[in-house]
Every structure is written in C-alpha cells, then in structure tokens.
Amino acid sequence: MSAHHQYDESKIKTLSSLEHIRKRPGMYIGRLGNGSHPDDGIYILLKEVIDNAVDEFIMGFGRRVDVAIDDEGRCRVRDYGRGIPLGKVVECVSVINTGAKYNTEVFQFSVGLNGVGTKAVNALSSVFTVCAFRDGRFKKALFEHGELRREEEGETDEKDGTLIEFLPDAALFPGFRFDPEYVDQRLWRYAYLNAGLSLYMNGERYYSQNGLLDLLDRELDGRGLYDPIHLSDKTLEFAFTHTDEYGDSYFxxxxxxxxxxxxxxxxxxxxxILKGVN
Structure with a gap:
C-alpha cells in the first residue's frame, strides 16, 4: 500500500458538534439552496429559531414573537418567554443534544425535540448572536462560522426572553435571498397553529384568534357548503368542511x-371521515 493511501491513526478525525453540521449540513437541514424553493435551508434555519420562541408561548410564557429580516438576509428573532438560563447560553446553541426539551417538567409540549435546532443555525451562519434576558441580567455570545468569538454579561432593563440574530453563510447558501411570500406563508401557519400568539414580521402582525378555523376561512374564501366542523384539545386539533369542487385539499x-x-x-x-360518513 502506498504511503499516499496509508490508513493509520493520523487519518482518524474527530469533529466537534458544529464542525460536523458544517461538514454534513444535509443531515440536519435537508437541503441548502438559495431560497428559491420553500424547503431551502435558509427557511429551515429561520424555522428552527422561531420554533423555540413558539415553544415558550405553548408553555404559557410570552404571547409575542418579533421577527425581522433585512436586505442582506440577516434574521432577528426576539421572544418574551423565560429566556435561556444564563449559565447555559453557550452550550444551548453550540453543543448537540443540549437543551431542556428532554425534561418534561420544563417542556410538556414543544415543536423541537432533537436538541439540534439552534446549533445547526449557529454552525451554518457566518455570524450568529444569542442573548438571553432573565431577572434583570443578560448573557450574550457571538459566534462566527460556528466558532465562539466573544461573551458578555451584565445587568439589563430588557424584558425576560431570548434574542437570536444570524446571517446565513453565503459560502454554503450562495446567492441566497429570502422570498417574502415563503416567509409570509410560514408565519401565518405559526399563527393558525398557535391561536392567541402575535407574531410581527418587520412590523406586520400575524395573529389568529380561532386557529385552524381561520386557516380554512382564508383558504376557502366563502366556498364552504356548511360551517366547518372543528375540534381542539391539548394534543389534537382538526377542522374540515366540503365545497362543490372536485378533489380534496388538506393542510x-x-x-x-x-x-x-x-x-x-x-x-x-x-x-x-370516510367511515363516519358511510
């Protein structure tokens, strides 16, 4: 065997959590892309951050989430929940399988469960900043390409919650651009699935009082043959009706x-439904 192809201890590599995400991003966000498709990675990054904010609302902490995306593609998400515990801010955004969602005393229900979420956002961003506010104090950490660059902490007048800002890495998402229509659609879905939550995108409010009923009303635009049948409890919600059109549509x-x-x-x-009708 030639030295060029020699397989020995020197060829074995150990990657950190964030290095592995950058090396194999498809394992974590499915696809990269440039934002021209609704399933492209930049929308998954935004989703992961908003998911955490929505989880706070689900648990009864904070009824507002502020979202902003500038012309450069820099995203900002601020929730008004409990805030990440200050002593664990860095670990929660940089070490895979770190988080409170394995603890059912803290999160009985949550959108994210795998302990990856914001770590993937951090790893796949050229700049990533997290700031947690709790009980009059804050902890802030700045990362670049998944590497911790700076930490700050001190007193603050900010309301409790978490602020995350990130800029997707253009080396991984060349020529990326957030399509306002795709972002709008995602935010409305958050609103419909979380009745009573107010989301603001660059100042525009996304709010639903009646959950999936509002989704049906918007999609049907008065074409329903009867008032939708609607049921909602802690773990299940559904709503349906019929129109005089062929085929079916499901969300x-x-x-x-x-x-x-x-x-x-x-x-x-x-x-x-089929068995019930028959």
Missing part, C-alpha cells in the same frame, strides 16, 4: 410542522 401538521406529503396521521384522519 396537515405534526408537532407544529407542516407535513406537505401527509403521513399516517392524515391517512387515519381521512379513513375516519
């Missing part, structure tokens, strides 16, 4: 995430 979600290709949850629901 299905699991754990707060839109499932564009359906799944067993949708198949079971359709079968249940």
């Amino acid at each position: 299905s979600f699991v754990n707060g995430t839109y499932t564009s290709e359906g799944g067993t949850h949708l198949s079971a629901f359709r079968e249940g």
Whole structure:
C-alpha cells in the first residue's frame, strides 16, 4: 500500500458538534439552496429559531414573537418567554443534544425535540448572536462560522426572553435571498397553529384568534357548503368542511410542522371521515 493511501491513526478525525453540521449540513437541514424553493435551508434555519420562541408561548410564557429580516438576509428573532438560563447560553446553541426539551417538567409540549435546532443555525451562519434576558441580567455570545468569538454579561432593563440574530453563510447558501411570500406563508401557519400568539414580521402582525378555523376561512374564501366542523384539545386539533369542487385539499401538521406529503396521521384522519360518513 502506498504511503499516499496509508490508513493509520493520523487519518482518524474527530469533529466537534458544529464542525460536523458544517461538514454534513444535509443531515440536519435537508437541503441548502438559495431560497428559491420553500424547503431551502435558509427557511429551515429561520424555522428552527422561531420554533423555540413558539415553544415558550405553548408553555404559557410570552404571547409575542418579533421577527425581522433585512436586505442582506440577516434574521432577528426576539421572544418574551423565560429566556435561556444564563449559565447555559453557550452550550444551548453550540453543543448537540443540549437543551431542556428532554425534561418534561420544563417542556410538556414543544415543536423541537432533537436538541439540534439552534446549533445547526449557529454552525451554518457566518455570524450568529444569542442573548438571553432573565431577572434583570443578560448573557450574550457571538459566534462566527460556528466558532465562539466573544461573551458578555451584565445587568439589563430588557424584558425576560431570548434574542437570536444570524446571517446565513453565503459560502454554503450562495446567492441566497429570502422570498417574502415563503416567509409570509410560514408565519401565518405559526399563527393558525398557535391561536392567541402575535407574531410581527418587520412590523406586520400575524395573529389568529380561532386557529385552524381561520386557516380554512382564508383558504376557502366563502366556498364552504356548511360551517366547518372543528375540534381542539391539548394534543389534537382538526377542522374540515366540503365545497362543490372536485378533489380534496388538506393542510396537515405534526408537532407544529407542516407535513406537505401527509403521513399516517392524515391517512387515519381521512379513513375516519370516510367511515363516519358511510
């Protein structure tokens, strides 16, 4: 065997959490892209951060989430929940499998469960900043390309919660641009799935009082043959009606995430309706 192809201890590499994400981003966000498709990675990064903010609302902390995206593509998400515990701010955004969502005493329900979320956002951003506010104090950390550059802490007058700012790495998402239509659609879905939550995008409010009923009203635009049948409890919500058109249209979600290709949850629901009608 030639020295060029020699396989020994020197060829074995150990990557940190964020290095592995940057090396194999598809394992964590599915695809990269430039923002021209609604499933491109930049929208997944934004989703991961908003998911954490929405989880605070689900647990009863904070009824508002502020979102902003500038012309450069820099994203800013501020929630008014409990705020990341100050002593764990750096670990929570940089070490995989670190988080409170494994603890059902803290999060009985949550959108994100795998302990990756903001770590992937951090790793795939050229600049990533997190700032947590709790009980009159703050902890801030700045990362560049997944590397910790600076930490600050001290007193603050800010309300409790978490602020995250990030700029997707142009080396990974060349020529990227956020499509306002795709972002608008995602924010409305958050509103419909979390009745009573106010989301603001560059000052515009996204709010739903009636959850999935509002989603149906918007999509049907008065074409329903009867008032929608609607049920909602802690773990399940559905609403449906009929129109005089051929075919069917479904909007299905699991754990707060839109499932564009359906799944067993949708198949079971359709079968249940069919059996009920028959």
